[in-house]
Amino acid sequence: MTRNRRRLGAWLLAGVVLAVVLTLYDADRTGVSDPKAAPSATPSGAAPGTPAPTTGDTPSPSATASPSPTPGTGEPSPAPSPTTCTSPGACGYPDANSTGPRIALERHDTGNMSVKKDGTVIKGWDIRGSLDIYANDVTVIDSRITSTNWWGINLRPGFSGLKVLHTTITAVPGKGPDNGGVNYAVSNMGGSSIEVGWCDISVFGNALSMGQGDLHDNYVHDLVAFRNQGGEWQHTDAVISGGGNTGRLTVRHNTLLNATPVDKGATAAVGLFADTGVVSSVHVEDNWLAGGAYALYAGGPGATGIRVTGNVFSTQYHPAGGAYGPVTAWNAGGAGNVWKDNRMSDGRPVEPAP
Numbered sequence: 539m540t541r542n543r544r545r546l547g548a549w550l551l552a553g554v555v556l557a558v559v560l561t562l563y564d565a566d567r568t569g570v571s572d573p574k575a576a577p578s579a580t581p582s583g584a585a586p587g588t589p590a591p592t593t594g595d596t597p598s599p600s601a602t603a604s605p606s607p608t609p610g611t612g613e614p615s616p617a618p619s620p621t622t623c624t625s626p627g628a629c630g631y632p633d634a635n636s637t638g639p640r641i642a643l644e645r646h647d648t649g650n651m652s653v654k655k656d657g658t659v660i661k662g663w664d665i666r667g668s669l670d671i672y673a674n675d676v677t678v679i680d681s682r683i684t685s686t687n688w689w690g691i692n693l694r695p696g697f698s699g700l701k702v703l704h705t706t707i708t709a710v711p712g713k714g715p716d717n718g719g720v721n722y723a724v725s726n727m728g729g730s731s732i733e734v735g736w737c738d739i740s741v742f743g744n745a746l747s748m749g750q751g752d753l754h755d756n757y758v759h760d761l762v763a764f765r766n767q768g769g770e771w772q773h774t775d776a777v778i779s780g781g782g783n784t785g786r787l788t789v790r791h792n793t794l795l796n797a798t799p800v801d802k803g804a805t806a807a808v809g810l811f812a813d814t815g816v817v818s819s820v821h822v823e824d825n826w827l828a829g830g831a832y833a834l835y836a837g838g839p840g841a842t843g844i845r846v847t848g849n850v851f852s853t854q855y856h857p858a859g860g861a862y863g864p865v866t867a868w869n870a871g872g873a874g875n876v877w878k879d880n881r882m883s884d885g886r887p888v889e890p891a892p
Contacts, residue, residue: 629826637757670692679705683706683708685708701735753788759793760797776792805831818843842874
């Protein structure tokens with residue numbers, strides 16, 4: 539009896555030992571007995587030998603890889619520019635959809651009309667003629683002017699405060715007084731700044747002509763070449779300034795196009811010329827510029843206070859913006875002159891020649 543109890547106790551002890559051994563073996567094989575054991579590095583369902591995923595702050599290869607070489611050159615292929623522009627309207631610049639009158643118009647066959655009352659407001663007029671301003675603080679808004687005169691709107695010397703807003707200003711080609719041509723859509727002969735904004739302007743050879751003013755959000759296009767009364771091709775410019783100004787000229791966020799061929803008088807999209815004095819205090823900011831011999835004539839020797847910043851020089855007429863290049867006559871050493879963040883419409887930076 540005693541022998542049987544000893545034998546049973548031995549079998550029970552052996553069973554306990556065997557159970558402990560099996561438990562330890564299984565725990566060692568699976569790693570679940572150690573709370574610090576790392577999880578498997580292979581994701582669920584991955585084939586054996588698959589590398590562990592990248593973790594932490596280590597960048598992935600796609601974030602650091604160089605561009606693929608251009609075939610046959612060994613050089614990296616240029617990445618597409620994030621700043622490429624295809625057209626003015628698509629890139630946020632003025633066009634026919636964002637300029638001109640916003641209301642229905644009433645026809646007025648004014649002929650060449652003189653405005654002589656201060657504070658006159660012309661609104662909603664479809665004018666067949668032109669406006670000659672001999673008054674202060676005149677506003678032309680939400681209107682259309684079709685001229686056969688030298689100008690569409692002309693502010694005479696000694697007067698100020700003119701505003702031309704949301705207006706279409708055009709002309710009848712071949713019917714103007716200058717050998718069939720017309721010269722100025724808006725001309726500032728006064729002694730102070732004027733404002734021209736959100737206007738659709740076409741045909742006139744030198745569309746916006748002034749030494750001082752605030753020209754913004756305008757669409758200038760389809761200038762028409764013509765010979766002047768001397769029989770020479772008239773120079774064409776979307777914006778033109780002759781220098782000698784006492785106030786500031788700001789040209790901001792406009793679309794300024796000059797598709798005129800060079801052999802028919804094309805000069806510039808913006809022409810800053812020292813014809814009547816030194817060019818000074820001109821800001822050309824965030825415009826779409828295309829065409830001319832050069833898209834920008836930048837003032838020449840002696841020009842000061844000229845800021846040319848954030849403009850797009852379009853390739854729509856010429857690969858270089860203008861027939862001969864994007865810019866000329868830049869006075870790099872002039873006091874206050876700044877050239878910054880200007881580029882071609884395909885994203886290439888633009889720097890003036892030394």
